[in-house]
Amino acid sequence: MINVAFTDNIQRHVECPPCAVNGSNVREVLEAVFESNGKARGYVLDDAGAVRKHMNVFVNGTQIKDRANLTDPVPDGASVYIMQALSGG
Amino acid sequence: MSDRMFVATRKGLFRIDRSGSGWKIEQAAFLGDSVTMVLPDLRDGSVYAAVGHGHFGAKMHRSTDGGATFEEIATPTYPERPDDVEPIRHPYKDMEIPWSLELIWALESGGADETGVIWCGTLPGGLFRSTDHGASWQLNEALWNEPTRKEWFGGGYDYPGIHSICVDPRDTNHVTVGISCGGSWQSHDGGDTWVCRSDGMYADYMPPEMREVGHIQDPHRTVQCPSEPDHLWTQHHNGVFKSVDGGKSWIDVPAIKPSTFGFAVAVHPVDPNIAWFVPAVKDEHRIPVDGKVVVARTKDGGKTFDVLTDGLPQEDAYDLVFRHALDVDETGSRLAFGSTTGSLWCSSNQGDSWETISANLPPIHAVRFVDG
Numbered sequence: 125m126i127n128v129a130f131t132d133n134i135q136r137h138v139e140c141p142p143c144a145v146n147g148s149n150v151r152e153v154l155e156a157v158f159e160s161n162g163k164a165r166g167y168v169l170d171d172a173g174a175v176r177k178h179m180n181v182f183v184n185g186t187q188i189k190d191r192a193n194l195t196d197p198v199p200d201g202a203s204v205y206i207m208q209a210l211s212g213g
Numbered sequence: 214m215s216d217r218m219f220v221a222t223r224k225g226l227f228r229i230d231r232s233g234s235g236w237k238i239e240q241a242a243f244l245g246d247s248v249t250m251v252l253p254d255l256r257d258g259s260v261y262a263a264v265g266h267g268h269f270g271a272k273m274h275r276s277t278d279g280g281a282t283f284e285e286i287a288t289p290t291y292p293e294r295p296d297d298v299e300p301i302r303h304p305y306k307d308m309e310i311p312w313s314l315e316l317i318w319a320l321e322s323g324g325a326d327e328t329g330v331i332w333c334g335t336l337p338g339g340l341f342r343s344t345d346h347g348a349s350w351q352l353n354e355a356l357w358n359e360p361t362r363k364e365w366f367g368g369g370y371d372y373p374g375i376h377s378i379c380v381d382p383r384d385t386n387h388v389t390v391g392i393s394c395g396g397s398w399q400s401h402d403g404g405d406t407w408v409c410r411s412d413g414m415y416a417d418y419m420p421p422e423m424r425e426v427g428h429i430q431d432p433h434r435t436v437q438c439p440s441e442p443d444h445l446w447t448q449h450h451n452g453v454f455k456s457v458d459g460g461k462s463w464i465d466v467p468a469i470k471p472s473t474f475g476f477a478v479a480v481h482p483v484d485p486n487i488a489w490f491v492p493a494v495k496d497e498h499r500i501p502v503d504g505k506v507v508v509a510r511t512k513d514g515g516k517t518f519d520v521l522t523d524g525l526p527q528e529d530a531y532d533l534v535f536r537h538a539l540d541v542d543e544t545g546s547r548l549a550f551g552s553t554t555g556s557l558w559c560s561s562n563q564g565d566s567w568e569t570i571s572a573n574l575p576p577i578h579a580v581r582f583v584d585g
Contacts (some may be wrong), residue, residue: 133268134269135407137266137269137272137285156546160477163285166269166272166288166290167267167269167270168267170311170314171292171311171312171313171314172293172294172311172312172313173293175312175425176268176269176270178267178268179268179269181337191339208268208269209268
């Protein structure tokens with residue numbers, strides 16, 4: 125299982141409690157999260173399915189490289205953090 | 214006259230009401246969040262608010278209790294780009310025009326006979342329409358697939374954007390759309406087909422060969438007279454233009470003063486010869502001429518203009534007024550406009566004199582009266 129946690133700041137707009145899902149890359153993990161929390165998708169990803177410009181996704185503390193197609197691998201037992209970027213000062 | 218207005222700002226949406234003691238902020242919503250557009254829908258009393266979250270993207274909300282509470286509704290969403298459609302790159306910048314919502318820039322009600330129909334203009338240039346009060350949205354593919362879109366470009370923003378949508382009250386299938394920088398476009402079949410109608414406009418920011426190309430014009434804001442819909446006014450990057458043939462062609466109005474540049478325009482709801490503008494120093498300066506906030510008003514179709522100053526700051530004022538931040542109510546007597554510096558002014562005599570409602574609001578994106 126993959127443990128997924130969200131920035132506190134997103135909770136003001138859409139409830140995103142920590143959860144555990146299955147998946148072997150970032151796309152699969154996020155899709156599993158959005159399957160039960162569809163509203164969160166548009167807050168994290170843009171219309172084309174890429175990570176929003178001012179959002180970050182970390183796997184075990186490392187920022188993902190493929191923000192467009194979300195192909196970074198996620199090993200079993202990993203922690204995925206969905207954070208807002210420190211944009212705007 | 215209307216005693217209620219909504220003011221959409223960089224840090225929230227404010228409902229401002231007038232009572233015996235004057236104008237007062239009665240409600241605030243989305244405090245801290247950027248509200249890029251607001252639409253009081255007079256047909257059913259709904260209020261639509263577009264919120265632009267810096268991190269989480271643009272979202273749409275609707276109120277059915279006069280703005281007291283809002284519920285998030287569907288966001289206009291661009292479809293996935295088909296594999297056989299080449300991405301469009303910005304004609305002058307090294308960037309791709311995304312198939313993804315960047316900003317909700319225009320919201321307008323459909324016709325009186327089509328309650329629930331809402332038009333939505335966006336960056337990067339997509340026009341959306343809802344037929345169910347915003348529960349779902351459809352991209353207007355005819356305009357999105359228009360071949361000249363590859364030559365549209367952004368003005369102040371990187372991407373082109375639709376800021377003006379005029380639905381002809383005589384025929385709701387007749388829609389005029391203003392695009393920065395993509396010109397003025399019209400449909401007579403509800404959006405199935407579109408024709409660029411920028412004849413008469415000119416673009417001094419382009420090489421001479423392209424000066425009069427329609428689809429690279431930069432209308433900053435276009436409004437249509439509700440009672441005389443053949444009359445439209447446009448504040449363009451290079452001046453003021455008016456149309457007397459339903460937007461098929463445009464006539465230069467060089468008499469505007471103290472400058473030809475500006476963003477906002479409002480037209481009288483009954484008399485199409487009366488229109489208001491808030492001029493500024495053009496191009497990279499974008500401040501009031503001589504540090505004086507003024508409103509320019511014509512009462513004779515643009516032959517002459519009055520420069521209205523009574524009640525407005527005339528010294529060391531650097532307020533800019535965005536394109537949606539000037540409105541006139543349904544009587545044509547009451548106006549309000551707000552600035553990037555957070556000042557909000559109102560007039561109840563067609564602009565002859567102004568009162569300050571607030572000088573401490575966040576930067577103001579849009580001002581809209583609630584009529585009726």
